[in-house]
Amino acid sequence: MKLGHRFAFSLWLRVMMLIILTAAVFCYAMFQGGFVSWFLFYAFLPYALYALLFALVPLRVTAKRTLQQTRLKAGDVLSVDLEIKRTNPFPYVYVLIEDDPPDTFHLKEQIEMKQMLFPWFRKTWRFSYQLNDVMRGEHHLSAVRIKTGDMFGFVEKEVIIPLEKKLLVYPKMLDLQVESAESVNENGGKAVHSWLNEPTHVTTGVREYQQGDRFAWVDWKTTARRGQLMTKEFEQNQTKDLVVFADFTDEAAFETVVSITASVLQSAVKKGVPAGLVPLGDQHVFRVDQGESHLQDLLYFLTMVQHHPSRALECKAFAASEYQYAGKYVVTGHLHEELAESLFVNRNRKNITVLLVKRAADRYTTKEKQLVDRLKASGMRTTVLFEDRLHERTVR
Missing domain, CATH: 2.60.40.10 (Immunoglobulins)
Known part of the structure; x- marks a missing residue:
């Protein structure tokens, strides 16, 4: 209310100054006389009248x-x-x-x-x-x-x-190309191994090749014997659960860690895989579930999450009994000794995939290289992703 009164006072003060200025120009024309003085008055008068009318007409x-x-x-x-x-x-x-x-x-x-x-x-x-x-x-x-x-x-x-x-x-959804474990490299490429895309089924027979079948499903022995392309038929197994452990404490790679976490969770839920999220260093834990509403809850959390450098990582969650048989994704921007040691205590290490996100190749330290080699030697799938190559393509 005070602001409105102040604005009204300022408006009428300007109007009074305009009236005084118009009167001054008129007085100048009256006392000075001549063409120039009256020309100035008549030239100024339309603008003065417009300004006065403008002040009276409300802006609605x-x-x-x-x-x-x-x-x-x-x-x-x-x-x-x-x-x-x-x-x-x-x-x-x-x-x-x-x-x-x-x-x-x-x-x-x-x-x-x-x-x-x-x-x-x-x-x-x-x-x-x-x-x-x-x-x-x-x-x-x-x-x-x-x-x-x-x-x-x-x-x-x-x-x-x-x-x-x-x-x-x-968060931005990244296009992470999924390839076999043998083709995963550390040169910053976008290939990310995922057990989600591995065949979770066993071969039950063969059939003729159909458009859309994967080239890797071709049964070459039967194809050579029959003289036409034949593909394997599979029997679906029970879907595994997936839990993503996201480390949001590294400021340099924070946004990319959020994007990768969202991309993995969305890919899992869209494929019907029950998924959960455990933010390391945060009290929010999302239980393993599936469905569009669960995905929206996960994405909303990842939309609102902020960087908290002071929070300590709670690495005991990796060995929790409720996640013992679930596939685990660990997304982090900084691989250190404590984090690596907490992963070694897991019995089923083949279900663990570690994604180490670095801003550039020069940020990939010698210590982290040694820890990555140790994780691979223990049977864990480990991939190093560099931001400059990772953001070349996104999912729309």
């Missing part, structure tokens, strides 16, 4: 915001359409429309969310903008700010229209 507008995408992933483009309607026919020389950016956007230039229009008699004003590379998280668009004035800025008006809109930006 309504706003509508439309988001072209309701679900976004980090790095996507956000497209927004704003529609402003006014009720009076008064001509406006210019209007400045700005969609107030939330603090969570961290925009380098807020000019991306504002635009100046010259509507004059138009009653509907439209403004569209795009934001590239939107950050992961929950963002709240709160209001639309509209500012206008007369030609020379004698009188200015501003109105803020509350327009709440919540926007969820999920």
Whole structure:
């Protein structure tokens, strides 16, 4: 209320100054006389009258915001359409429309969310903008700010229209190519071994090749004997559970660890594999479950999770009895002795896949190389991923 009174006082102060200035120009023309003085008065008079009328006519507008995408992933483009309607026919020389950016956007230039229009008699004003590379998280668009004035800025008006809109930006989904354990390398390629894509079934017979069959399923002996392509038939086994242990304590690779964790969980749930999440150093633990609602709970947590460097890793969770027979994914940006030792105590090491995420090859330390060799020698699948090559492609 105080802000409204202050704005009204400032408006009427400007109006009084405009009236005084108009009177001064008139007095100058009266006492000075001549063509030049009266020309200045008559040339100034239309602008003064417009400014006075502008001050008397209230700025009454309504706003509508439309988001072209309701679900976004980090790095996507956000497209927004704003529609402003006014009720009076008064001509406006210019209007400045700005969609107030939330603090969570961290925009380098807020000019991306504002635009100046010259509507004059138009009653509907439209403004569209795009934001590239939107950050992961929950963002709240709160209001639309509209500012206008007369030609020379004698009188200015501003109105803020509350327009709440919540926007969820999920983690970026990465395209992790799945290959056999023998082809997994440490040169930063995107090949990630996954037991999810291994055949979880046994051969029960052969049949003719059909479009869409994997080339690896071809039974070459039967093909050579019959003279046509034959593929193996399988009997499905019971699906394994999957638990992802995510280490969110490394700041350098934090966002990539979140993206890989989300990608693995989404891939598992989409294939009908019960999956759970254990954030190391966090109290939130998601039990093993399946279904779209469970996936949305996991993705929402990964959307809101923040870096907490002070939290200590709780490595005892790897050996918990409830995860004994589940496949384990360990996603981390820093492989250290304590983490490696907690993995060695597991009996079924073949079900453990370790993904070590590094920003670049020069961040891959000699100590980490030694620990990776030890993990591989113990039977664990271990892959080193470098961010610069990992983000070359994403899942849309």
